[in-house]
Amino acid sequence: MFKKLIEESTGKSPWLFHINAGSCNGCDIELVSVLTPRYDAERLGFKLAGSPRHADIVVVTGPITAQSLPRVLRSIEQVPEPRCIVTMGSCPQSGNVFRGSYSICGPLSKYVHVDVDVAGCTPKPEAVIDGLALATQILQEKRRAMK
Amino acid sequence: MILEAVKYLAYVLIFPGFLFCFLTGLLLSGIDRKLVARMQKRVGPPILQPFYDFFKLCGKETIIPAAANRTVFLMAPLVGLAGLVVLQLFIPVFSFTAFSSVADVIVILYLLLIPALSIMIGGGATGSPYAGVGLSREMVTVLSCELPLVLVLLAVCKKVGAATGTGLCFSLTEIVRYQMANGSLLGKLSMIPAAVAFLMVIPGETGSHPFDAAEAETEICEGMLAEYSGAPLGVYKLSHSVKILSMTSLFVMLFLGGIGGGIQNLVLALGLAGGAAGALTILLDVIVLFLLCVILTAVAISFVHAVTARLKIEQIFKYYWTVVSALALVSLVLAWYGL
Numbered sequence: 001m002f003k004k005l006i007e008e009s010t011g012k013s014p015w016l017f018h019i020n021a022g023s024c025n026g027c028d029i030e031l032v033s034v035l036t037p038r039y040d041a042e043r044l045g046f047k048l049a050g051s052p053r054h055a056d057i058v059v060v061t062g063p064i065t066a067q068s069l070p071r072v073l074r075s076i077e078q079v080p081e082p083r084c085i086v087t088m089g090s091c092p093q094s095g096n097v098f099r100g101s102y103s104i105c106g107p108l109s110k111y112v113h114v115d116v117d118v119a120g121c122t123p124k125p126e127a128v129i130d131g132l133a134l135a136t137q138i139l140q141e142k143r144r145a146m147k
Numbered sequence: 148m149i150l151e152a153v154k155y156l157a158y159v160l161i162f163p164g165f166l167f168c169f170l171t172g173l174l175l176s177g178i179d180r181k182l183v184a185r186m187q188k189r190v191g192p193p194i195l196q197p198f199y200d201f202f203k204l205c206g207k208e209t210i211i212p213a214a215a216n217r218t219v220f221l222m223a224p225l226v227g228l229a230g231l232v233v234l235q236l237f238i239p240v241f242s243f244t245a246f247s248s249v250a251d252v253i254v255i256l257y258l259l260l261i262p263a264l265s266i267m268i269g270g271g272a273t274g275s276p277y278a279g280v281g282l283s284r285e286m287v288t289v290l291s292c293e294l295p296l297v298l299v300l301l302a303v304c305k306k307v308g309a310a311t312g313t314g315l316c317f318s319l320t321e322i323v324r325y326q327m328a329n330g331s332l333l334g335k336l337s338m339i340p341a342a343v344a345f346l347m348v349i350p351g352e353t354g355s356h357p358f359d360a361a362e363a364e365t366e367i368c369e370g371m372l373a374e375y376s377g378a379p380l381g382v383y384k385l386s387h388s389v390k391i392l393s394m395t396s397l398f399v400m401l402f403l404g405g406i407g408g409g410i411q412n413l414v415l416a417l418g419l420a421g422g423a424a425g426a427l428t429i430l431l432d433v434i435v436l437f438l439l440c441v442i443l444t445a446v447a448i449s450f451v452h453a454v455t456a457r458l459k460i461e462q463i464f465k466y467y468w469t470v471v472s473a474l475a476l477v478s479l480v481l482a483w484y485g486l
Contacts, residue, residue: 006206012199042180043190045199050364051277053210053376056203080208140436143206 010056010082011140013045014105017079021072021108026122027089027117031059034132039125046132052078062092064097064106076112081140084135086116088128092129108131126135163235171437173197178441179355179391179449180423186453196270197388204381212374223269224375224382230261231389232463238396239323241432243408250317255397259296259352261288262386269379270371281370284460285354285361291467292351295344300474302341303401306482323404324451329407337486341478342402347471349394349447351463354387357455360464382403391448395440398447406435 009010020028034041035048049055051077064072085108090096092108110113115138118131158164177194184191211217216304236245237255264447267285270278301315307325308316316322322332351358362369372383399406410431414424415426458466 005202009199009202010192010206013196037187037189040189040191042184042192045192045269048377048423049370050453051373053374054369054372056207078210080210083209119251146206 007140007143013047013134013138014056014084014139015047015049015054016057016059016132017049017052018061019058019072019075021060021062021068021092022065022104023089023091026144027061027091030122030125031088031128034069034125034128039129041129041132044129044136045114052076052132053080053081054090054142055079056139057086057132059086059088059132060092060108061088063095063101063104066105067105069105069111073091082139082146084115084139084142085112085134086118086131087114088118088131089123090121092117093119096121097110156212157234158477163238163240163243165232165247168232168235168389168392169385171440172385172392173201173285175391175395175440175444176388179444179452179485182449183453184444186449197384201381201385204384205378207377207380209377209379210374212273212275212330215374216272217386219268219272221379223265223272224379224386226387227262227265227269228382228386231386231393232259232264234258234261234393237319237391237397238393239320239400240429241323241400241404241427241438242327243432244320246325247318247320247366251319252304252317252322255319256300258298259393260289262390263331266383266386268346269375269383270373270437273371273374275374277367280367281361285371287460287464288351288354288358288361291464292348295467295475296348296352298472298479299345300340301340302475302478306332306338307334307478309485311484313392323407326404327408327411329405330408331403333402333404337481338396338402338478340474340481342398344407344418344471344474344478345398345401346443346447347474348467349398349443350451351467352394353381354446355391355448356452357458359457360460360463363457391444392440395443395447396436398443399436399439403439406439407432410435 012112018031033039035046058076058079060072087093087108091098092106095106100106116131116135118127120127160166180196181191181194200455211220234255237251261262265287270282297434304315304317307322308314311321311325326332334341350356354362354368362372372380375383379413410428414428
């Protein structure tokens with residue numbers, strides 16, 4: 001019964017940790033608009049956590065610059081299991097307009113397993129919420145697979 | 148003898164103790180989050196959201212930092228929660244008290260420090276610089292709240308002590324009993340500044356806006372909690388919720404205890420026999436206490452949270468030691484002159 005309770009709760013309280021890996025700030029602002037009164041993702045239990053250790057879902061924005069890569073990987077490692085990684089915007093997926101630059105190490109999927117990609121430059125808040133909801137389902141499945 | 152032991156075990160684990168604290172505390176903080184959301188024109192999370200958060204955190208991996216002291220890191224949250232549960236045993240529920248003694252007001256004053264101490268020790272044990280900053284801020288916040296809190300409690304003790312002829316009455320049970328016979332202290336003119344001061348102490352003690360400099364998640368990653376994850380973090384979040392219950396129910400017992408007399412008269416008027424009357428009184432007491440706690444949470448925590456921004460630590464200190472302390476002092480002086 002306790003295990004079921006935890007499983008249910010995992011799907012209802014996903015906390016986000018946001019990493020900016022050289023983003024132009026467009027996606028970051030769009031993520032804030034998801035959490036503020038107009039789209040209010042808190043009604044689904046989403047909350048922005050200050051520390052990676054509190055998080056369930058890691059949201060990565062930006063094209064993963066050479067400077068940020070080790071820090072991104074280190075932050076992701078500090079998120080306790082079960083965790084989900086969501087990329088937001090086209091940059092972490094393909095490099096977008098920065099593709100081919102000497103200072104870009106992306107895509108992120110070369111280094112870690114990415115669960116959900118939300119494409120767009122920038123993605124609409126509706127798309128972001130959809131992606132996060134999908135990530136929540138994956139999170140719940142990961143929790144089910146544990147132990 | 149065994150019956151006695153079972154009774155006290157039930158006190159600790161079920162009614163004024165752990166289970167009661169767990170359910171009402173988390174429910175209060177859920178209502179708080181919903182109210183803040185509605186005040187900001189949001190839909191807000193479901194009222195059961197803190198329960199989901201707690202159980203989710205129980206199912207997460209617990210990472211122990213390499214720099215941390217393992218035992219202290221894991222035990223500190225439990226000590227804090229235990230302190231709060233014991234505190235709740237000393238706070239009467241109108242006519243019902245689990246443990247009462249001659250000077251439980253002083254015991255309560257000490258017990259209120261334990262959760263803050265536990266979070267400081269646990270945070271300090273992680274060795275994180277964020278925790279270091281949070282720790283120093285938490286210490287200042289606790290210090291700022293302590294002076295007005297002591298003054299408020301002294302004012303109430305003097306008021307009741309003068310009326311009952313014992314000088315200073317440090318027994319919370321006596322204070323509630325006096326109010327049940329003579330009407331709530333909030334109705335006495337000299338106690339109103341103290342009540343207002345206590346209302347202002349509630350957000351500081353529970354670490355909510357605008358006095359949450361110690362746990363500022365946007366600047367220092369929730370300070371002392373920065374390195375915590377999984378179940379210990381859940382226990383800290385739970386203690387935070389239970390503290391809301393402790394502070395609001397303490398307010399009810401100090402200033403609104405007279406409502407208990409009304410409940411007793413109501414049960415008497417129904418004309419029930421011994422056991423049934425006792426059970427009904429306790430049931431009504433708990434329901435009324437919970438409703439009053441909800442109202443107080445809305446007034447002292449949710450509303451203040453929705454309209455204010457975070458203060459700097461020196462502003463918190465100055466505010467508590469001037470405005471709030473002055474209010475409490477006014478009451479103390481008035482009570483001392485027998486008003």
